[in-house]
Amino acid sequence: MNNIKKFLLAIYIPLLLACHDRVLASSANTRDIIVPKISDWQITVVNGLITSETLFIHCKSKDDDLGEQNLRLGERIFWNFRENMLHSTLFWCYLSKDDGHMNVKVFWDDVILFHRCGWKQCVWTAKTDGLYLWNSAIGEDLLLEKWEAGW
Incomplete structure (x- = not known):
């Protein structure tokens, strides 16, 4: 696994874990949290x-x-x-x-x-x-x- 993939996993996994409760409690999906919406x-x-x-x-x-x-x-x-x-x-x-x-x-x-x-x-x-x-x-x-x- 190259360094970029390791870096991205190190950022996204904690983000997903921290947002897990909010995802379940709202209509947002994981993609909405990881990729910000363009207004x-x-x-x-x-x-x-x-x-x-x-x-x-x-x-x-x-x-x-x-x-x-x-x-x-x-x-x-x-x-x-x-x-x-x-x-x-x-x-x-x-x-x-x-x-x-x-x-x-x-x-x-x-x-x-x-x-x-x-x-x-x-x-x-x-x-x-x-x-x-x-x-x-x-x-x-x-x-x-x-x-x-x-x-």
Whole structure:
């Protein structure tokens, strides 16, 4: 038996033994414990500017450019994706309005973000004072980023 197989067995056997009770007590199977699930996600960005301004938005990741869009009051964009196996998926957006702009991350691997997004859907709303994330755990918007002055 080569060293890699010995190493893998040394990791997986204790893991399986430690998780044995949880596997029996839930609907999870052994594969779910050994191979982490890749999550399905949806990100939504809404124009909630009460001044009826147009919100310019350009979102992208390392691999995907979602293009430039202008959203009128109440309009939204959304996209679906699967988090990569390395849990390094990152989406960010550039947003601008008449008197402000920002560059902001809208998805990254973070357990606090996941909890706030209900482990499946992050809803961001651009308002007059900044960008808010809907916190599904407590049922309210949280201001996470303020507008920078100018363009």
